[in-house]
Amino acid sequence: MSRSWSNFFFGAVDPAGTVTLDKIPGSFWIPALIVRVFGYSAWAVILPNALAAVAAALITAVTARRLAGVRAGLIAGAVVATTPILVAVARSNQPETFFVLGLALTAWAAVRAVQQRRLGWLIAAGALVGLSFQFYMLEAWAVWPALAAAYLFTRQSWARRIAHLALAGAVSLVSSLWWVAIVAAIPAGARPYIGSTLSNDPWEMVFGYNGLGRFAATADSSAYESFTPPFSGEPGVLRLFNAQLAGQIAWLVPAAVVALVILWVLRFPRPLTVLLTVWTATFAAMFSAVAGMHQFYTAALAVPLGLAIATALAAAHRADRTWPQIAIVGTAGATALGIGLASGGYSVPVSIAQAVAAAVAIALLSSRRAPRAVSTAVMLVGLLLTPTAWSAITIAHPSSINPVAGGVSEMTGGGGFGGGAGMPGSGRDGRAAGAVPGGAAPGGAAPGGAAPGGAAPGGAPQGFARGGAAGGGAQAGAAPGGDGGRPGGGASGGATTADTQLIAWLQQNAAGSTYLAATFGAQSAAQLILASDGGSFLPIGGFNGTDAVPTLDEFVALVQQGQVRYVIEPAGQWNGSRGGGLSSGDDSSASAQIRTWVGQHCAVDASAPSTVYACG
Structure with missing residues (x-):
């Protein structure tokens, strides 16, 4: 992509422009430009992804500050920055990091649109959903239920709300599908073959292979290829807490649920509460239902989790309500203790330390005598100590195919929470039954028949x-x-x-x-x-x-x-x-x-x- 503008636009895999990536190339355009300027090296490819993760944390902090003040901004930024799976994937050239950045930008515009009830900000949010689509395709559209529901809760006439949503939706659709439409309009003989398709069709690549093809129950191998990476266990309600995902993203999921309930109880502005609730629920349900996925897909949860927890804590602090803060910190400490004990190894003493910090934070919050800075610092330790440790240890366990945090086996298959398979310190190689051996090429794709070819x-x-x-x-x-x-x-x-x-x-x-x-x-x-x-x-x-x-x-x-x-x-x-x-x-x-x-x-x-x- 760095050596040919044709390869750059289409996302060609090889210098001769034979075949494209199996996804829209948007997340690779910035690294490709960096390589074009500085030459190829590992840092030139990975640094833009790392900077995108930093930017996502900062923008989430700015958004949370707008929601509930500086305290919320600091907490939200810290949550995103210490989400283990985001740290892991930011050290690779997977497209997830730029997608998380796109989600953070979308949240920033969406909050302003809901607060100000302004068409301009709603259109900006829709356009940023389209930008996120260039990074990760259909997953970006999962933001729309939250955005639409929140805007419908604003106090305006129904005609105005619906008209604004229709305009923003149209902008979002165009900004999402422009690349697909352009590539589809170019004759097949004048461009590379569209990767992971049966019919050399970008629509099939986006909506088949990267859409319905990820849900095994609906996959039609005669119409499109199916690809369900086997790295995150079986679909189900508790999937986010299984052995493959718990240490990557689940540390604050229960705390976020408690936080959302608290926002409703405290009567935080309803449109904003709807935005955070529907966003979190939609993404959690999506990751629980998809047939197969890499662990790093769940990094997208960092933004809504950080916003929900930070907003609830800051709102409770402003309202001078102690019990909501105690409930959130206590839930986070208990979750860390449970995941840490199930994981074994270094996680046990760290998670115990976090649980102790959570208990101390609860005591300080209850007494109301400790200086605010001290109680806030202890509270952050009670929230984030173990995920921070998992993020830090990731430095010693890089992986380009399947980035994971905390030293977990790179290619883990099935397994359930509490089983210890694939967890650090378990004394095993991290492979559950049926797991793909580390270093092997990813599997799970249904063989596709030959598509109509034709020669140039x-x-x-x-x-x-x-x-x-x-x-x-x-x-x-x-x-x-x-x-x-x-x-x-x-x-x-x-x-x-x-x-x-x-x-x-x-x-x-x-x-x-x-x-x-x-x-x-x-x-x-x-x-x-x-x-x-x-x-x-x-x-x-x-x-x-x-x-x-x-x-x-x-x-x-x-x-x-x-x-x-x-x-x-x-x-x-x-x-x-x-x-x-x-x-x-x-x-x-x-x-x-x-x-x-x-x-x-x-x-x-x-x-x-x-x-x-x-x-x-």
Whole structure:
């Protein structure tokens, strides 16, 4: 994306612009611009995400200050800044951090719209929902029930309220779907293949694969691919408290519920109370119901949780009511103690310390004799000590595929709260039954059939070899190496010796080809692209290895035209093929067909440093 404006706009995975990401590329545009200016490195990719998390905490603090004063602002900012899963995902290049920033901005505009009953601020909130859509698609629209309900509670004529919501909704719709509409209008032969789709259609990618495809009960594999990451346990009412999610986000969920009840009891302005209540309930229900997800999806809860707790505490303080503050702090301390004891390890003494701090805070609040600064400081410790510790320990446990906080196994599967599986100090490897081993490529995608392909003029597949990166072709002879971690490698810090040797061999032998080599799956191609400093590799099958890019006919045409000369052994990573070789059993996907064809028409080149098939 940093080397070609075409790749930048479409979100292409590879320098040749073959296939896109499996999502709208909005959250990657800022990191791509930073890389374009400063060159590729791990910090250039990750720093913008970290700064987005900082900005989200600050903007949430500003919003809470507007709701209930400086005290609320400080508490809300602290809650967001110490949400463990947000800290973890902010240290990666996942799109979640920019999405949380978009939610914080939306909350800021929404509060002003509800307080001032102004169309301009409501339109701004709708537009910011659209901005958030560019970062994380349909999940951004989950804000609208809260925004609409809150605005309907404002004191205006019904005609005015409905008209304002209709205008803001129209703006939100346009600002959400402009990229999808533009890409859909561009002929398939003039752009990359849309990743994780059966029909090379951005509407399918957004509303199928990234929408209905996340709910297994409604997934229609004949219309769109289904992808349900297996990292957060089974759906259910108590899902946020299972072994995979409790330590990531659940620390303040019960306290937030208590806080929302308190806002209703204290008769806090109704429209604002509705906004916080519906927002929190909608997102909690969504994360509890989705068929499968990464833990870091739940980072979006940080904003409504922080606003609800901070507003209730500050409102109670203003009203000189002690019992609401005691109820919130006591609930947070009890929750921390329960999760900490279930987690084991370092969490036990830290959570006990938080529970003690909560008890001291309750005593100070009850006595009303302690200085305000002292009681506030102790109260914050009683609220946030354990999640802060989980956030801090995350530094030693980086992961690029599935970021998690507190040292939990990176690829945990099922399990329930209290079981200890996957929790720090449990004495296990963190894998519950059926878990995906750490470091493996994410699974859960239903194999997709070949989509209608068609070839561009000259026999090249649709979207191939356009807008390639400068120096990205095989002729460039880019020096092996590269900087930063490799996808899927967690803490890996650059190319392996095997990668370096293979790339040097390919650069010497693949001169004149569009692609240095073809490999199966975008993640396999990614580590080679990084290691070769932007060399061009054909990612057969896209992200999940199931995209019809290229089709068998298109791949054969590439070989015959000399655009692809070598195919790297897939090592049994994709489509259920294990044990090496290029056979994938009965799988009828385009990738499987290409593997079979390569096995029949190409031969292993003995001079290569690893298993490489020479074709053509």
